Amino acid sequence: MDYLVIKGNNKLKGSVKISGAKNSALPLIAASILAKKDIKFINIPNITDIRTLIKILVMLGAYSSEINGNEVVINTNNITNVKVIYDMVRKMRASILLLGPLLARFGKCQVSLPGGCAIGARPVDLHIKAMQKMGAKIDIKNGYINATATNGLRGAHIVFDKITVTGTENVIMAAALAKGKTIITNPAKEPEIVQLCEVLRQNGVEIVGYGSDEITIIGTDRELLDISNVSIIPDRIEAGTYLCAGAITNSNIIVKGVIPKHLESIINKLSEIGFNFNINKDSIEILPSKELKSFELSTSEYPGFPTDMQAQFMALATQCNGVSIIEEKLFENRFMHINELQRLGASISLLGSIAKINGITKLKAADVMATDLRASSALILAGLVADGESVIHRIYHLDRGYENIEQKLLNLGVNIRREK
Numbered sequence: 001m002d003y004l005v006i007k008g009n010n011k012l013k014g015s016v017k018i019s020g021a022k023n024s025a026l027p028l029i030a031a032s033i034l035a036k037k038d039i040k041f042i043n044i045p046n047i048t049d050i051r052t053l054i055k056i057l058v059m060l061g062a063y064s065s066e067i068n069g070n071e072v073v074i075n076t077n078n079i080t081n082v083k084v085i086y087d088m089v090r091k092m093r094a095s096i097l098l099l100g101p102l103l104a105r106f107g108k109c110q111v112s113l114p115g116g117c118a119i120g121a122r123p124v125d126l127h128i129k130a131m132q133k134m135g136a137k138i139d140i141k142n143g144y145i146n147a148t149a150t151n152g153l154r155g156a157h158i159v160f161d162k163i164t165v166t167g168t169e170n171v172i173m174a175a176a177l178a179k180g181k182t183i184i185t186n187p188a189k190e191p192e193i194v195q196l197c198e199v200l201r202q203n204g205v206e207i208v209g210y211g212s213d214e215i216t217i218i219g220t221d222r223e224l225l226d227i228s229n230v231s232i233i234p235d236r237i238e239a240g241t242y243l244c245a246g247a248i249t250n251s252n253i254i255v256k257g258v259i260p261k262h263l264e265s266i267i268n269k270l271s272e273i274g275f276n277f278n279i280n281k282d283s284i285e286i287l288p289s290k291e292l293k294s295f296e297l298s299t300s301e302y303p304g305f306p307t308d309m310q311a312q313f314m315a316l317a318t319q320c321n322g323v324s325i326i327e328e329k330l331f332e333n334r335f336m337h338i339n340e341l342q343r344l345g346a347s348i349s350l351l352g353s354i355a356k357i358n359g360i361t362k363l364k365a366a367d368v369m370a371t372d373l374r375a376s377s378a379l380i381l382a383g384l385v386a387d388g389e390s391v392i393h394r395i396y397h398l399d400r401g402y403e404n405i406e407q408k409l410l411n412l413g414v415n416i417r418r419e420k
């Protein structure tokens with residue numbers, strides 16, 4: 001298995017181009033099931049999760065041709081198989097995003113229940129309840145969601161008692177082809193949800209209210225959509241991760257090809273720690289700070305502080321003066337990176353869902369193990385400031401969500417190499 005070797009204590013410099021957003025590309029690729037012809041996707045991140053989802057669509061009978069690493073054409077008209085098998089879902093739980101579109105277009109599908117993962121049980125009960133509300137018959141057997149809606153789905157009023165990103169996306173895609181009006185109360189408001197709705201609206205679906213507390217969708221009653229070109233928005237979490245690389249090494253770097261508005265809560269927290277920024281239309285420059293102050297944060301749904309940046313800020317907290325407090329409110333087990341950061345010398349205590357991080361700690365190189373996508377980027381950040389050569393194992397987690405990470409870090413002046 002590949003591993004990364006990072007020699008710490010280099011200052012970073014220069015700029016990094018941010019790739020397309022994984023969590024926008026995944027639902028939009030699933031939405032290709034709703035389209036009547038070829039869709040050309042551009043600015044797609046060249047990462048494992050995207051390749052896995054495209055592979056699943058091809059297994060179902062779709063056609064895909066890659067133009068280059070970041071452009072692909074997908075056509076779903078020849079899908080004949082609507083069973084998404086466990087072996088693929090266990091590799092990528094976001095395959096649950098096929099439930100809504102397959103059901104809406106074909107009136108039936110079997111999607112394996114995604115297992116839990118390192119950060120929590122990750123149930124999909126809210127997805128299932130919503131599909132049932134829209135008229136689907138669902139029974140769970142042998143680990144599969146067996147769903148049928150022989151006369152298609154019908155619009156309904158879906159009230160999410162808990163905000164769910166992919167749950168909202170499944171309902172939006174199902175509602176797009178349903179018969180009648182769907183209202184979603186308490187939807188997720190992430191920029192990735194907004195892009196999905198904009199693409200559907202630009203291609204004939206009446207949708208209003210996305211990004212607010214209520215979305216209304218008038219379905220086309222199984223009239224397929226005329227989607228042809230989609231350009232993926234930049235990845236705000238990748239951008240935030242590189243800003244943390246600049247912050248933890250107290251360097252001056254620029255992240256390019258971003259939408260600064262999507263990073264407001266991240267920039268706000270880095271400002272509290274003491275950093276200043278030059279923010280332009282599509283780039284953010286972070287400037288070194290004379291002191292890194294400890295901070296407090298609680299994760300919450302967008303536009304609050306993103307849970308996907310929690311691990312990265314925990315690594316940063318080891319270099320902040322004083323005791324920082326981090327509360328994880330979305331997932332019940334998103335602290336697997338604590339043990340690994342402690343191996344590097346971090347002083348962290350965990351009580352329930354609240355972690356206390358003592359800074360400033362001089363980190364020392366060690367062998368550490370990535371446990372999930374964002375935890376692995378936190379270990380890289382810690383490796384940037386650890387004395388000696390840190391070795392990060394199981395970096396397939398990283399390759400799921402960060403395109404060309406070692407090349408991008410090398411270009412910023414990091415002493416990093418990938419070993420077989």
Ligand code: EPZ
Pocket residue numbers: 022023026094120121122123124125126127128162163164165166167307308330331332373374401
């Ligand atoms: C999406 O996961 C993201 N993945 C995650 O990013 C992100 O961490 C998460 O949203 C929160 O922002 C994609 O977009 C592909 P949720 P999702 O449904 O949709 C509970 C990454 O690093 N819940 O918003 O699976 C759930 O257990 C990944 O790119 C239910 O109880 O998250 C959690 O506690 C990691 N029942 C909370 O809601 C359900 O049916 C939020 O989960 C669904 C969710």
